[in-house]
Amino acid sequence: MEFNPVFLIIDDNLIDQLVTQQLLKKVLHVNQVVIVNNGQEGLQWILNSKKETEKLIVLLDIQMPVMNGFEFLEEFQKLNDGIKNEIQIYIVSSTLDPDEIHQVKKNENVSGFLSKPLPTDNLRKFFIP
Template identity: 60%
Template sequence: MEHKPVFLLIEDNLIDQLVITQLLKKVLDVTETEVNVANNGLEALQWLSAHQDLHQLIILLDIQMPVMNGFEFLNAYDKLGLEFKKAIQIYVLSSTLDQDDIKKINENNYVTGFLNKPLPAEELKKTIHRLNT
């Protein structure tokens, strides 16, 4: 049985939440795409702890957020169980131009890829297609 990926968008900006959610549904061409939203890294960790039975999870992670930013989330994520993390891919979504941030993102073992904001539909479509093949 094929499992559809579930998305967890970790983003504090309400407009970005709406735009990215709609873009995901349009790119995947299905209205039933499950997109969950966390406003910061702490909310995301709480969501993850309640959903440890997922078969395929794609996290879209913003870096600059209040309460717990993306880098703090990645540090806390490191402490989660290996078996659980096998079903998860993390893509950082950011408009940062800070070379130190970009270097930290690219060097993180848990980050599958880096996507620039505003999120280009074609780039997202290619990324999602690669995940499903």
């Protein structure tokens, strides 16, 4: 089975963007990585650029300007199920705040929580079916 989703990195930190992109390419051999700087840009990309049957994996930071990760999840919830069913969202954060972690874990649209920096040793188990 071929593993060829598009990854959308939603993170305002340039270093985290570059490190995550390189990890995805080197560890998972991902071809398509899109990077945006906040939740608003991420939603716009999903609505304007995502192809109909394309599998999309979103790596979402929590703390960002303009629209943070929680605000993104609120807006994402409003999208139609046809779009939402083709998208997996993983929170990628360095937060240690138990309230934020609880909020992430109870969100039905979030597939998982990954700590920064991404765990290269078990990265494959998260994303490869």
